[in-house]
Amino acid sequence: xxxxxxxxxxxxxxxxxxxxxxxxxxxxxxxxxxxxxxxxxxxxxxxxxxxxxxxxxxxxxxxxxxxxxxxxxxxxxxxxxxxxxxxxxxxxxxxxxxxxxxxxxxxxxxxxxxxxxxxxxxxxxxxxxxxxxxxxxxxxxxxxxxxxxxxxxxxxxxxxxxxxxxxxxxxxxxxxxxxxxxxxxxxxxxxxxxxxxxxxxxxxxxxxxxxxxxxxxxxxxxxxxxxxxxxxxxxxxxxxxxxxxxxxxxxxxxxxxxxxxxxxxxxxxxxxxxxxxxxxxxxxxxxxxxxxxxxxxxxxxxxxxxxxxxxxxxxxxxxxxxxxxxxxxxxxxxxxxxxxxxxxxxxxxxxxxxxxxxxxxx
Amino acid sequence: xxxxxxxxxxxxxxxxxxxxxxxxxxxxxxxxxxxxxxxxxxxxxxxxxxxxxxxxxxxxxxxxxxxxxxxxxxxxxxxxxxxxxxxxxxxxxxxxxxxxxxxxxxxxxxxxxxxxxxxxxxxxxxxxxxxxxxxxxxxxxxxxxxxxxxxxxxxxxxxxxxxxxxxxxxxxxxxxxxxxxxxxxxxxxxxxxxxxxxxxxxxxxxxxxxxxxxxxxxxxxxxxxxxxxxxxxxxxxxxxxxxxxxxxxxxxxxxxxxxxxxxxxxxxxxxxxxxxxxxxxxxxxxxxxxxxxxxxxxxxxxxxxxxxxxxxxxxxxxxxxxxxxxxxxxxxxxxxxxxxxxxxxxxxxxxxxxxxxxxxxx
Numbered sequence: 001x002x003x004x005x006x007x008x009x010x011x012x013x014x015x016x017x018x019x020x021x022x023x024x025x026x027x028x029x030x031x032x033x034x035x036x037x038x039x040x041x042x043x044x045x046x047x048x049x050x051x052x053x054x055x056x057x058x059x060x061x062x063x064x065x066x067x068x069x070x071x072x073x074x075x076x077x078x079x080x081x082x083x084x085x086x087x088x089x090x091x092x093x094x095x096x097x098x099x100x101x102x103x104x105x106x107x108x109x110x111x112x113x114x115x116x117x118x119x120x121x122x123x124x125x126x127x128x129x130x131x132x133x134x135x136x137x138x139x140x141x142x143x144x145x146x147x148x149x150x151x152x153x154x155x156x157x158x159x160x161x162x163x164x165x166x167x168x169x170x171x172x173x174x175x176x177x178x179x180x181x182x183x184x185x186x187x188x189x190x191x192x193x194x195x196x197x198x199x200x201x202x203x204x205x206x207x208x209x210x211x212x213x214x215x216x217x218x219x220x221x222x223x224x225x226x227x228x229x230x231x232x233x234x235x236x237x238x239x240x241x242x243x244x245x246x247x248x249x250x251x252x253x254x255x256x257x258x259x260x261x262x263x264x265x266x267x268x269x270x271x272x273x274x275x276x277x278x279x280x281x282x283x284x285x286x287x288x289x290x291x292x293x294x295x296x297x298x299x300x301x302x303x304x305x306x307x308x309x310x311x312x313x314x315x316x317x318x319x320x321x322x323x324x325x326x327x328x329x330x331x332x333x334x335x336x337x338x339x340x341x342x343x344x345x346x347x348x349x350x351x352x353x354x355x356x357x358x359x360x361x362x
Numbered sequence: 363x364x365x366x367x368x369x370x371x372x373x374x375x376x377x378x379x380x381x382x383x384x385x386x387x388x389x390x391x392x393x394x395x396x397x398x399x400x401x402x403x404x405x406x407x408x409x410x411x412x413x414x415x416x417x418x419x420x421x422x423x424x425x426x427x428x429x430x431x432x433x434x435x436x437x438x439x440x441x442x443x444x445x446x447x448x449x450x451x452x453x454x455x456x457x458x459x460x461x462x463x464x465x466x467x468x469x470x471x472x473x474x475x476x477x478x479x480x481x482x483x484x485x486x487x488x489x490x491x492x493x494x495x496x497x498x499x500x501x502x503x504x505x506x507x508x509x510x511x512x513x514x515x516x517x518x519x520x521x522x523x524x525x526x527x528x529x530x531x532x533x534x535x536x537x538x539x540x541x542x543x544x545x546x547x548x549x550x551x552x553x554x555x556x557x558x559x560x561x562x563x564x565x566x567x568x569x570x571x572x573x574x575x576x577x578x579x580x581x582x583x584x585x586x587x588x589x590x591x592x593x594x595x596x597x598x599x600x601x602x603x604x605x606x607x608x609x610x611x612x613x614x615x616x617x618x619x620x621x622x623x624x625x626x627x628x629x630x631x632x633x634x635x636x637x638x639x640x641x642x643x644x645x646x647x648x649x650x651x652x653x654x655x656x657x658x659x660x661x662x663x664x665x666x667x668x669x670x671x672x673x674x675x676x677x678x679x680x681x682x683x684x685x686x687x688x689x690x691x692x693x694x695x696x697x698x699x700x701x702x703x704x705x706x707x708x709x710x711x712x713x714x715x716x717x718x719x720x721x722x723x724x
Contacts, residue, residue: 017681302718304710317696317723319379319711322704326685328697334679335692337699342684348666349681356664361679 001052002129003104004044005093008037008057008065008111009083013362014279016346017334018312021362026112027064030277031287035068037111044109046122051076056093056108058083081243087257088249091212091223095230098205105132106208108254109200114286116273124270127168131266132202134165139211139258139265140202143195144274148285149185152278152344154178154197154255156267168268176259195269198276199255211264215257222249280327280336280343284310299330308340334361363463364414364491366406367455370399370427370473371419371445375724376641378712379696380674383724388474389426392639393648399473403431406471408484413438418455418470420445443604449618450610453574453585456567457592467494469564476648478635486632487562489530493628494564496525501573501620501627502564503535505557506636510647511547514640514706516540516559516616518629525628535627538620557631561638563615573619581618584610642689642698642705646672661692670702696723
């Protein structure tokens with residue numbers, strides 16, 4: 001059986017001040033009247049039965065997600081004891097699904113991406129599920145054809161084609177590459193063999209277990225220990241022990257472990273009008289493309305002679321005059337005004353707020 | 363006898379959204395912990411006692427002024443029935459003052475300017491009073507040396523030196539010139555004989571009424587009719603005055619009288635460190651100089667990599683990233699973000715709001 005696990009435990013701060021510690025990006029309405037996690041759920045519901053969609057998150061976001069996705073049954077939540085990055089989450093997901101369907105094929109996908117071409121998404125996902133069944137010993141990922149020289153994303157360099165499924169070509173992976181500088185990104189854009197790394201992973205439970213055992217024996221041992229503890233009827237002591245073991249799993253990203261051994265992964269290239277909305281600048285690009293307008297604004301906004309701006313009002317009237325390439329994000333307690341080309345520097349602001357003890361603004 | 367009239371009836375919206383319909387610029391603490399009106403009072407206080415300082419305003423602002431300047435006697439308020447520009451306001455002031463002293467010489471001083479050097483102001487004003495008394499048929503102005511090629515001020519072109527009072531030279535005025543374009547302003551800056559017109563005027567009340575009679579006979583008719591009613595304390599008389607006054611065509615003193623070619627006029631040049639704080643860009647320049655910092659902020663502000671910005675905050679934390687030459691003004695209902703060089707165009711925004719019926723933001 002195919003399952004989709006929506007990973008919703010991330011704390012993405014790059015869209016600060018809208019995405020906040022207590023209400024990160026996936027729980028925000030960024031591009032429509034629905035939040036990103038609601039949009040992700042609806043997309044997935046076109047592929048698999050709703051009862052086969054699982055949500056992986058941490059206790060801190062649980063209540064908000066339940067409010068936003070009331071259609072998800074209680075037992076479909078996979079709650080990690082704490083926030084320990086995606087590798088640990090994946091272990092927990094594997095154990096949960098394995099407990100009732102050891103032959104499952106799962107897709108683990110982020111909850112905070114934007115996909116505007118849902119049909120393409122469905123087509124590619126169906127093919128990718130099939131690829132995962134045909135290659136039970138491999139991880140299958142999806143790569144996106146770059147449409148601009150993006151420096152905020154990692155890339156996948158394709159190897160040779162190994163198969164074709166439902167018209168979607170499947171490629172070996174030559175290597176994964178880190179976020180490039182602008183010049184390199186421009187070169188990648190021109191070369192057919194580079195794709196944006198989505199960090200969507202499809203695999204059989206069995207294949208994943210084997211992969212973890214080979215790549216991270218220590219993590220695998222922790223996983224086994226957890227499996228034993230989870231199998232018992234949980235007493236309080238066991239719960240503490242579960243967290244204890246969980247907290248010892250190395251904090252790392254699945255993407256980094258995957259990148260260490262590209263031979264174990266295959267990729268399906270896709271065009272689905274995708275964005276990870278990694279910063280305000282890229283959100284502005286996506287919206288201004290799709291609406292063919294250089295000014296994108298939400299809420300009360302009045303302008304004279306500005307161009308290429310993103311303006312998100314909260315409850316105040318925002319007046320802009322003669323601006324160019326500026327991002328304005330108003331929120332109840334913080335206002336951000338940034339040069340569009342410098343939005344990746346928001347991190348520096350957050351670091352500063354942290355070091356000044358102003359945690360309530362984070 | 364000399365009297366000072368502080369002009370506090372202006373509805374100045376050029377510092378929108380800080381200055382609003384109900385609370386224009388003169389009632390805001392912009393350059394210090396005192397309002398511009400209070401600062402103006404402190405300046406003129408160097409010249410004479412409270413009983414000779416008068417306030418000219420419209421009914422809507424009297425309460426606020428009484429709160430800010432409790433030391434000014436109640437009988438020193440000259441309240442125009444409605445706002446009809448400075449020309450009828452000056453005539454109305456002359457009617458009131460001539461009853462107190464038929465030989466009164468008055469100075470009309472705006473309540474919303476910034477003067478860095480109050481002593482220089484006092485010295486120039488003293489000389490201007492003496493000139494007005496010596497030359498009762500002439501209009502006396504105070505001008506200040508330009509410090510940059512400003513295009514939003516009117517200029518005074520000096521002629522020959524005519525006299526000297528209190529070691530201050532007094533020149534004839536060749537002409538008043540309108541706001542110049544940038545190139546002309548650059549030329550004016552280089553010429554020693556071009557001054558910024560501070561719009562401070564000194565004159566005999568009797569002369570002013572003569573000038574109005576000569577240059578604006580229609581206006582004078584109404585003023586003369588009001589003159590006959592003004593001593594009648596009955597409600598009917600007051601209503602009649604209001605009716606007559608509101609029939610006067612709106613006009614400023616500059617075009618009605620000051621700029622008349624055959625009117626003789628003198629100017630006292632002075633270095634006042636003067637600014638009319640007429641737009642956000644000018645205010646930024648004033649504050650920049652006083653604080654010797656290219657980024658001037660009020661309220662909670664955090665920045666990475668910006669330069670030359672004015673951040674005028676309220677309650678909210680304002681974060682700025684990579685900005686240059688920007689003005690940010692946060693008020694409870696409205697937020698303004700403007701390119702500094704475009705700040706004189708704020709009217710385009712307020713006009714747009716007016717056209718859209720959004721009067722509550724004005």
